[in-house]
Amino acid sequence: MSAGDQTTPLLRVKDLTVEFRTMDGTVRAVDAVSFDVWPNETVGLVGESGCGKTVTGLSLLRLIPTPPGRIVAGSIELEGQDLLALSAGEMEKRRGSQIAMIFQEPMTSLNPVFTIGSQITEVLRRHRQLSHRQARELAAALLAKVSIPDAERRLDDYPHQLSGGMRQRVMIAMALSCNPKLLVADEPTTALDVTTQAQVLEQMRELQNEFRMAVILVTHDLGIAAENCRRALVMYCGSIVESGYTGQIFAHPRHPYTAGLLASIPRIRAERIAELPVIPGRVPDPGNLPEGCRFAGRCAYVQPRCHQERPVLRSDTDGGAVACHYPLGAMT
Numbered sequence: 001m002s003a004g005d006q007t008t009p010l011l012r013v014k015d016l017t018v019e020f021r022t023m024d025g026t027v028r029a030v031d032a033v034s035f036d037v038w039p040n041e042t043v044g045l046v047g048e049s050g051c052g053k054t055v056t057g058l059s060l061l062r063l064i065p066t067p068p069g070r071i072v073a074g075s076i077e078l079e080g081q082d083l084l085a086l087s088a089g090e091m092e093k094r095r096g097s098q099i100a101m102i103f104q105e106p107m108t109s110l111n112p113v114f115t116i117g118s119q120i121t122e123v124l125r126r127h128r129q130l131s132h133r134q135a136r137e138l139a140a141a142l143l144a145k146v147s148i149p150d151a152e153r154r155l156d157d158y159p160h161q162l163s164g165g166m167r168q169r170v171m172i173a174m175a176l177s178c179n180p181k182l183l184v185a186d187e188p189t190t191a192l193d194v195t196t197q198a199q200v201l202e203q204m205r206e207l208q209n210e211f212r213m214a215v216i217l218v219t220h221d222l223g224i225a226a227e228n229c230r231r232a233l234v235m236y237c238g239s240i241v242e243s244g245y246t247g248q249i250f251a252h253p254r255h256p257y258t259a260g261l262l263a264s265i266p267r268i269r270a271e272r273i274a275e276l277p278v279i280p281g282r283v284p285d286p287g288n289l290p291e292g293c294r295f296a297g298r299c300a301y302v303q304p305r306c307h308q309e310r311p312v313l314r315s316d317t318d319g320g321a322v323a324c325h326y327p328l329g330a331m332t
Contacts, residue, residue: 008080009036009037009038010037010038010039010078010079010181010182010214011036011037011060011076011077011078011182011214011216012036012075012076012077013033013034013035013036013060013074013075013076013077014034014074014075014077015032015033015034015073015074015075016030016032016033016034016056016059016071016073016074016075016076017030017031017032017033017071017072017073017074018030018052018055018056018059018064018069018070018071018072019069019070019072020068020069021067021068021069022068022287024287025287026287027286027287028238028286028289029052029055029069029238029286030052030055030056030059030238031052031237031238031239032073032074032239033052033056033074033235033238033239033240034074034240034313035233035240035243037182037214037216038214039181039212039214040208040212040213040214041214041215041230041231042208042214042215042216042217042228042229042230043214043215043216043217043229043230043231043232043233044216044217044219044224044225044228044229044231044232044233044246045057045216045217045218045219045232045233045235046219046220046221046222046225046232046233046234046235046261047220047234047235047236047261048220048236048261048283049220050283050286051235051236051237051238051283052235052237052238052239053186053218053219053220053235054104054186054187054218055069056218056235057101057184057186057216057218058101058186059071059076060076060083060099060101060182060184060216061095061099061100061101061184062083062084062091062095063101071084078094078098078099078181078182079098079181083099093127096123096126096127096177096178096180097127097178097179097180098180098181098182099180099181099182099183099184100175100176100178100180100182100183100184101175101183101184101185101186102168102171102172102175102183102184102185102186102188103171103186104186104187104188104190105190105191109171110159110167110170110171111159112158112159112160113158114158115155115156115157115158116143116154116155116156116157116158116159116162116170117136117139117140117154117155117156119174120135120139120142120143120155120170120173120174120177121135121136121139123174123177123178124138124139124177124178127177127178128177128178136155138177139155139173139177140152140155142173142174142176142177143155143169143170143173145173145207146169146170146172146173146203146207147169147199147203148166148169148170148173154166163196164191164192164196165192165193165196165199165200168188168189168192168200169200169203171188172188172200172203172204172207176207176211176213179211179213180211180213181213181214182213182214182215182216183208183213183214183215183216184215184216184218185204185215185216185217185218186218187218187219187220188200188201188204188217189201189221189224197224201224201227201228204228205228217229222250222261222262222265223265225246226246226250229246230245230246231243231244231245231246232244232245232246232249234249234255234257234258234261236257236283236294236295237283237284237286237289237294237295238286239294239313239323240313240321240323241255241257241258241295241313241322241323241324242254242255242257242258242320242321242322242323242324243313243320243321243322244316244318244319244320244321245318245319245320248318248319248320249320250262252328252329253328254316254320254322254324254327254328254329255295255322255323255324255327255328256295256299256300256301256324256328257279257295257298257299259328260277260279260298261279263277264276264277264278264279279298280298281297281298282298284297290307291307291308291310292305292306292307292308292309292310293306293307293309293310293311293323293324293325294310301326301328303325303326305325306325306326309325311323311324311325
């Protein structure tokens with residue numbers, strides 16, 4: 001999906017830092033993360049579980065549970081307005097109407113004791129000042145738009161009466177009910193089978209074109225990112241270690257971590273599944289991070305400098321950026 005013609009990013013995140021207080025001390029889950037999202041583009045936020053992807057997405061909507069978490073630094077500007085400077089009430093008005101989120105597991109996001117219809121109409125009445133009848137008619141239309149059959153009748157169903165794919169479509173309908181300009185989709189297809197996964201992603205692409213919105217797709221699945229995202233941000237240990245156009249990153253990864261992730265994708269060769277490469281070592285303890293590069297202990301190209309000095313994210317000539325002292329392709 002290409003970006004719009006605008007010359008100003010829709011979303012501008014600068015030095016976002018999020019910490020959680022635990023019994024073992026303070027953990028920095030997101031560390032000085034910066035990125036832009038342009039109108040009508042899809043940006044992939046990729047990396048292993050626990051790298052900070054979901055916390056970053058929740059922070060954009062100020063949904064970090066406080067306590068134990070809190071945003072300690074940075075700014076999140078949506079159309080030039082810093083969301084972190086808004087009062088709780090002002091943020092509530094923008095959440096849903098300007099920025100919305102699809103959560104990873106719809107069964108935990110939908111209230112099991114209320115019908116699907118009541119949950120969608122509540123959102124519509126709160127943000128769009130509709131009557132109950134108008135909200136119900138629009139809710140049925142939204143369910144039909146996300147390919148739920150017999151939408152009017154389904155409004156009276158409870159979440160447990162729907163399949164996983166249909167519950168995820170309900171979440172999409174709720175997220176799009178107020179025409180947001182930015183949608184954060186957190187692992188929207190994780191619990192779905194491959195066929196349903198493809199259907200849901202195709203549905204999201206069609207709705208993105210119709211609603212002309214930007215999408216941040218949070219995923220650990222590099223194949224999904226490759227097929228759906230214009231640009232990708234690769235996260236490791238709470239920081240972005242590489243960013244750029246998806247095709248460029250997948251064809252010529254600059255960071256050793258990115259290269260390791262790509263190498264670990266299962267491939268079928270010579271009528272058998274090839275042995276799966278793995279990245280050696282373990283992710284550092286987030287409560288006791290190393291002084292230098294956080295990937296140094298697992299990197300095949302590590303040098304003494306890597307243990308002593310943390311690399312910063314620097315722009316490449318191809319429009320991307322990499323946080324590595326010795327990026328791949330530049331090494332002799």
